[in-house]
Amino acid sequence: MSDLTFNKIAGAVLATGLAIVGLRELSAGVFEPEHPAKAGYVVEVAEEGGEGGAVADTPPDWGTVLPAANIAAGEQVFAKCKSCHTDTNGGANGTGPNLWGVEGRKPGSHGGFAYSPAMTDFGSKQAQWDYDHLYEFVKGPQKYIPGTKMTFVGLKKPEDRINLIAYLHSMGGTLPIPAPDPSRAPGAQAAAGAAPAAEGAAAPAAGAAPAGAPTGVAAAPPASTAGGPAGQAPAQPGAPAAAAPAAPAKK
Numbered sequence: 031m032s033d034l035t036f037n038k039i040a041g042a043v044l045a046t047g048l049a050i051v052g053l054r055e056l057s058a059g060v061f062e063p064e065h066p067a068k069a070g071y072v073v074e075v076a077e078e079g080g081e082g083g084a085v086a087d088t089p090p091d092w093g094t095v096l097p098a099a100n101i102a103a104g105e106q107v108f109a110k111c112k113s114c115h116t117d118t119n120g121g122a123n124g125t126g127p128n129l130w131g132v133e134g135r136k137p138g139s140h141g142g143f144a145y146s147p148a149m150t151d152f153g154s155k156q157a158q159w160d161y162d163h164l165y166e167f168v169k170g171p172q173k174y175i176p177g178t179k180m181t182f183v184g185l186k187k188p189e190d191r192i193n194l195i196a197y198l199h200s201m202g203g204t205l206p207i208p209a210p211d212p213s214r215a216p217g218a219q220a221a222a223g224a225a226p227a228a229e230g231a232a233a234p235a236a237g238a239a240p241a242g243a244p245t246g247v248a249a250a251p252p253a254s255t256a257g258g259p260a261g262q263a264p265a266q267p268g269a270p271a272a273a274a275p276a277a278p279a280k281k
Contacts (some may be wrong), residue, residue, distance in 0.1 A: 087169070087188060089162040091214035095192050096161075096199065096207050104197030107190050111182070117201050126180060133195070133203030134158050148177030160205060164198070165191050 108117060114125035121128040127143040138145040138153030145153075152175050156163060167174045168191050170184040185191050199205065 089165045089214075090188070090192065091211050092161045093208045093210035094215070096196050099196030100193050101197050101200055103190075104193035104195070107185065107194045108197055114180075114182075117198070119202060129198060129201070131202035131204060132159055133161070133164065133199050134205035137163075146177055146179045148175050149179070152178075158205070161195060164195055168194060 111117075111126075111129075115127070115129045116122060116124060117129045119130045121130060123140070123143045127140040127145075132140075135158060136153055137156050137159055138149040168185050171178050171180040171182055173184075185194065199207070
């Protein structure tokens, strides 16, 4: 290749590159993008619970929800736990202890498993895994018992927790199902805390104008049995005395 041919090729490549850079700069100047003042966008999420705000996620009435719970759905929820737990009678411990008969069992007491100090301390204060403690624990293990080995994020849906607890109850649970408790029914606590309507309102003061009477008009005084014949109002102070009847003329 001669020097002239190489110079032509190099010049063409250089010219092409300059043209591309020039066109990019030109297009950027003509079509300048407008960037938003704040990146991203806001997702509006409606609060649950209507006008009263979010409903408090408190343990339900176990005597009502457990007999109606879906045990098959609870078994499906337990599939999330099988990587760490077994649920069969005499099953081996894994990353977590075997959960056969966990309901009614003392926390941190299953043989052969090395519990965290946090769970051991919890077990020293609680006699058994009851429904309320299980409900709160599976909602957020690390939040309910800080320091526990269970790093599972938790079950956020109340129905998933109820169904899971119903399934664990069928797997060797010794905790009896309590009788229905109306005080735990949804809205029962709010209704119990509502102030009753005022009773025995004070009667209006004597002489006070009745409700709805024009301003400045006093109530009529009660009839008096003294000072005049029946039905006749007593004389007002400062008023002239009534004229006495004229004596009959003498014949």
